Amino acid sequence: xxxxxxxxxxxxxxxxxxxxxxxxxxxxxxxxxxxxxxxxxxxxxxxxxxxxxxxxxxxxxxxxxxxxxxxxxxxxxxxxxxxxxxxxxxxxxxxxxxxxxxxxxxxxxxxxxxxxxxxxxxxxxxxxxxxxxxxxxxxxxxxxxxxxxxxxxxxxxxxxxxxxxxxxxxxxxxxxxxxxxxxxxxxxxxxxxxxxxxxxxxxxxxxxxxxxxxxxxxxxxxxxxxxxxxxxxxxxxxxxxxxxxxxxxxxxxxxxxxxxxxxxxxxxxxxxxxxxxxxxxxxxxxxxxxxxxxxxxxxxxxxxxxxxxxxxxxxxxxxxxxxxxxxxxxxxxxxxxxxxxxxxx
Numbered sequence: 171x172x173x174x175x176x177x178x179x180x181x182x183x184x185x186x187x188x189x190x191x192x193x194x195x196x197x198x199x200x201x202x203x204x205x206x207x208x209x210x211x212x213x214x215x216x217x218x219x220x221x222x223x224x225x226x227x228x229x230x231x232x233x234x235x236x237x238x239x240x241x242x243x244x245x246x247x248x249x250x251x252x253x254x255x256x257x258x259x260x261x262x263x264x265x266x267x268x269x270x271x272x273x274x275x276x277x278x279x280x281x282x283x284x285x286x287x288x289x290x291x292x293x294x295x296x297x298x299x300x301x302x303x304x305x306x307x308x309x310x311x312x313x314x315x316x317x318x319x320x321x322x323x324x325x326x327x328x329x330x331x332x333x334x335x336x337x338x339x340x341x342x343x344x345x346x347x348x349x350x351x352x353x354x355x356x357x358x359x360x361x362x363x364x365x366x367x368x369x370x371x372x373x374x375x376x377x378x379x380x381x382x383x384x385x386x387x388x389x390x391x392x393x394x395x396x397x398x399x400x401x402x403x404x405x406x407x408x409x410x411x412x413x414x415x416x417x418x419x420x421x422x423x424x425x426x427x428x429x430x431x432x433x434x435x436x437x438x439x440x441x442x443x444x445x446x447x448x449x450x451x452x453x454x455x456x457x458x459x460x461x462x463x464x465x466x467x468x469x470x471x472x473x474x475x476x477x478x479x480x481x482x483x484x485x486x487x488x489x490x491x492x493x494x495x496x497x498x499x500x501x502x503x504x505x506x507x508x509x510x511x512x513x514x515x
């Protein structure tokens with residue numbers, strides 16, 4: 171927690187505000203939030219100050235913001251010799267170069283990325299504040315707030331994706347068959363095929379246009395682990411956590427401890443369809459909030475918690491058959507399921 175829908179809500183809320191913005195100031199109030207930053211690249215604040223953010227991108231639960239190289243390449247102009255008081259762009263100087271680094275944000279258990287007006291007072295648990303200057307929106311601030319300090323921010327190197335496809339979701343302009351239509355999407359080819367080294371091992375998520383269902387089914391067929399363990403393995407498929415795993419397994423009528431390799435082709439397809447449907451519905455409702463730990467960039471809560479059928483519903487009747495839902499120990503957490511609808515076969 172948060173899982174894919176919550177992180178995508180944050181990404182979408184940040185997209186217009188940060189794309190094209192320049193970082194004008196960096197304040198780190200708790201060094202523990204930089205635990206994943208590689209200082210061999212340089213100091214976090216020095217790397218960011220003056221850099222321009224190209225976009226907001228997500229894979230699974232990870233967010234990143236590609237950066238134009240720092241210091242930025244100047245837009246050099248030369249004197250027009252025919253009209254001495256007029257200057258024209260020097261086309262020999264490139265206006266853009268390929269970003270080689272990005273800000274990587276992981277929300278952990280309780281991290282929040284909040285969009286604020288410049289000068290707003292800090293939240294009690296503010297760990298990092300980035301001051302931004304946007305050409306349209308003016309002065310803004312990004313507040314990284316984290317109660318348990320399991321989340322982090324870092325500057326990381328970008329590397330090419332293994333399959334050559336865009337690394338993560340950055341808005342509808344990167345969907346297959348939809349050529350970029352302008353703005354940040356028009357320059358997507360510059361950074362779309364690059365992924366932070368910290369995120370490169372993470373599998374694609376089920377809502378990613380380049381997610382391979384065939385590879386997912388092959389991964390199930392190779393695993394003797396219980397299906398829920400496979401769903402939570404971010405190397406296999408990203409973005410699914412305890413809440414949405416329980417909900418998808420309930421919808422697909424699959425026991426959480428059913429060996430993945432024992433699932434029939436029909437059941438595996440039904441499960442993947444359920445995962446996609448659950449994530450899409452949660453995304454439409456702004457994610458799941460049980461307390462103040464998850465909010466979107468404006469501090470508002472999601473409402474999918476009112477639509478849960480299994481997670482946290484133990485002791486209540488199953489919406490399908492009326493059998494009392496139960497909770498069982500699972501790793502260091504719990505699984506919630508219907509013992510009649512989701513039998514271990």
